[in-house]
Amino acid sequence: MQNICTEIHQGDCKEILPGLATNSVDLIVTSPPYADQRKNTYGGVHPDKYVEWFLPVTAELLRVLKPTGTFILNIKERVVSGERHTYVIDLILRMREQGWFWTEEFIWHKKNCYPGKWPNRFRDSWERLLQFNKNKKFKMYQEEVMVPMGDWAQGRLKNLSKTDQLRDESKVGSGFGKNVSNWLSREKAYPTNVLHMATECNNKSHSAVFPEALPEWFAKLFTAEGDWVLDPFMGSGTTLCVAQRLKRHSIGIELVEEYCQVARSKIAEFVI
Amino acid sequence: MQNICTEIHQGDCKEILPGLATNSVDLIVTSPPYADQRKNTYGGVHPDKYVEWFLPVTAELLRVLKPTGTFILNIKERVVSGERHTYVIDLILRMREQGWFWTEEFIWHKKNCYPGKWPNRFRDSWERLLQFNKNKKFKMYQEEVMVPMGDWAQGRLKNLSKTDQLRDESKVGSGFGKNVSNWLSREKAYPTNVLHMATECNNKSHSAVFPEALPEWFAKLFTAEGDWVLDPFMGSGTTLCVAQRLKRHSIGIELVEEYCQVARSKIAEFVI
DNA sequence: GTTCCGCATGAATCGATAG
DNA sequence: ACTATCGATTCATGCGGAA
Numbered sequence A, B: 001m002q003n004i005c006t007e008i009h010q011g012d013c014k015e016i017l018p019g020l021a022t023n024s025v026d027l028i029v030t031s032p033p034y035a036d037q038r039k040n041t042y043g044g045v046h047p048d049k050y051v052e053w054f055l056p057v058t059a060e061l062l063r064v065l066k067p068t069g070t071f072i073l074n075i076k077e078r079v080v081s082g083e084r085h086t087y088v089i090d091l092i093l094r095m096r097e098q099g100w101f102w103t104e105e106f107i108w109h110k111k112n113c114y115p116g117k118w119p120n121r122f123r124d125s126w127e128r129l130l131q132f133n134k135n136k137k138f139k140m141y142q143e144e145v146m147v148p149m150g151d152w153a154q155g156r157l158k159n160l161s162k163t164d165q166l167r168d169e170s171k172v173g174s175g176f177g178k179n180v181s182n183w184l185s186r187e188k189a190y191p192t193n194v195l196h197m198a199t200e201c202n203n204k205s206h207s208a209v210f211p212e213a214l215p216e217w218f219a220k221l222f223t224a225e226g227d228w229v230l231d232p233f234m235g236s237g238t239t240l241c242v243a244q245r246l247k248r249h250s251i252g253i254e255l256v257e258e259y260c261q262v263a264r265s266k267i268a269e270f271v272i
Numbered sequence C: 001g002t003t004c005c006g007c008a009t010g011a012a013t014c015g016a017t018a019g
Numbered sequence D: 001a002c003t004a005t006c007g008a009t010t011c012a013t014g015c016g017g018a019a
Helices: A013-019 A047-064 A087-098 A151-157 A162-174 A180-184 A213-222 A238-245 A257-271 B013-019 B047-064 B087-098 B153-170 B181-185 B213-222 B238-245 B257-271
Strands: A006-010 A025-030 A065-075 A101-110 A126-133 A194-197 A228-231 A249-254 B006-010 B025-030 B065-075 B101-110 B126-133 B194-197 B228-231 B249-254
Touching: A006 A238, A006 A257, A013 A047, A013 A249, A025 A047, A025 A213, A047 A065, A047 A087, A065 A101, A065 A213, A087 A101, A087 A126, A087 B087, A101 B101, A194 A213, A213 A228, A213 A238, A228 A238, A238 A249, A238 A257, A249 A257, B006 B238, B006 B257, B013 B047, B013 B249, B025 B047, B025 B213, B047 B065, B047 B087, B065 B101, B065 B213, B087 B101, B087 B126, B194 B213, B213 B228, B213 B238, B228 B238, B238 B249, B238 B257, B249 B257
Parallel strands: A006 A249, A025 A065, A025 A228, A101 A194, A228 A249, B006 B249, B025 B065, B025 B228, B101 B194, B228 B249
Antiparallel strands: A065 A126, A101 A126, B065 B126, B101 B126
């Protein structure tokens, strides 16, 4: 059995990242501290200066990522004086100038988002999952994340007996099958770019940024076993736990020592 | 009973809009022709020139809208050479320079998005619903869309449940969302900024751009009876039909004469 | 009168082919 | 090289005819 490496670096990723090898990582999944959020731990970057603060990091990530790799950035602009701030879309434009391709924007629909009500605003129940690449061609394993088919197949396929289904499939092989049999024999469909995932609000000891299902989905989609996953803002280590469970090597960087310890204990638990 | 006006103007909105009074409209809801789409009916604007093409329109809309009014823009960037084009986020930045406030971005999750399979991309199942305002304070009737699960949510969400429940229960993504049943069992649907609506693929002669539920939701949220609703890219008149049904005055502008006729007939049917 | 099934139809995207 | 057109691929939905 292959040995899986799980590295944790404590420190500022701007200082740690230069130590990583060029073109060495297959997937970067991270949720950086949002602008002006978590002031007590990260010092809180002002929204107007967020892009300038973050661009040196993305420059290093561009270097570290393999040409066939993918960078998934979980981010959402906050409301500043009644308006959505533009630092996220500014960041997209600036990252393209750095050489990144803005391949896609997934939507993370948070089903059980925090309750709350404002006079001019509803609850914010979605976040951006920006996909960036170094090239237009990159590795993608779409079959790994297929989902069951919708009502059409479920409701109508159900009435066919199993022998009927088998018979249809055998007909395909012998050339007697109907075109429909191609459809009926299928149980799964490819997903879309909207991900429905509930937030995990059970752990209050550490701020769980995103649920395990999120890095898991992208790890399955963009990496194979033995590939390398990087999270430059590791937090409590959700990404690394998932990577290890899926037999991917992983590197986590985290400024706060307390989070590093939480991550180490979670990794250790799993190793046992 | 109050008389409800429903005006239809045939022509280019760039020429018609200057004829409308300043500060006269409470809500603008529209879905302009997307870049390089619908070439047969509309010209088909190149993505690189889309912003310059659209800005004169938004300048007029800014003049026409009441200070307390809201502008909802339904739009989505297309893929150009393997990358999401930036004309939508460019447009946001340019509209802010015009004086618009980018208050919020709603997500329209399209259940039945266009099918297809590509080597490095999944189906696109969401569009942007950008909310712009002239001031930080604007009219908003939240209670009108916070109805119990009867009115809007029941009908739209009920259909969603079968597929989603199947997909959730299968746990293909391992924890890929929790139980939607929590949503369904709740008596009150607190709206968020994510709207789940299927496109209406009627087999009629005209293709409805967006489902009636969409302008209906925003008309209830941002206008009262007797207010004025404007759709500068009317299409077949979905927005105007909804406005009339909800007892809002409305103005529609449409370049294609054929669509104007369709809209007139739909309005006429309703009047009977 | 239900339920069931066939079918057309989409604000799509990519790769190949043609001018 | 660079653009324009076309076929192949894919799946949720609602309508209408059939059982």
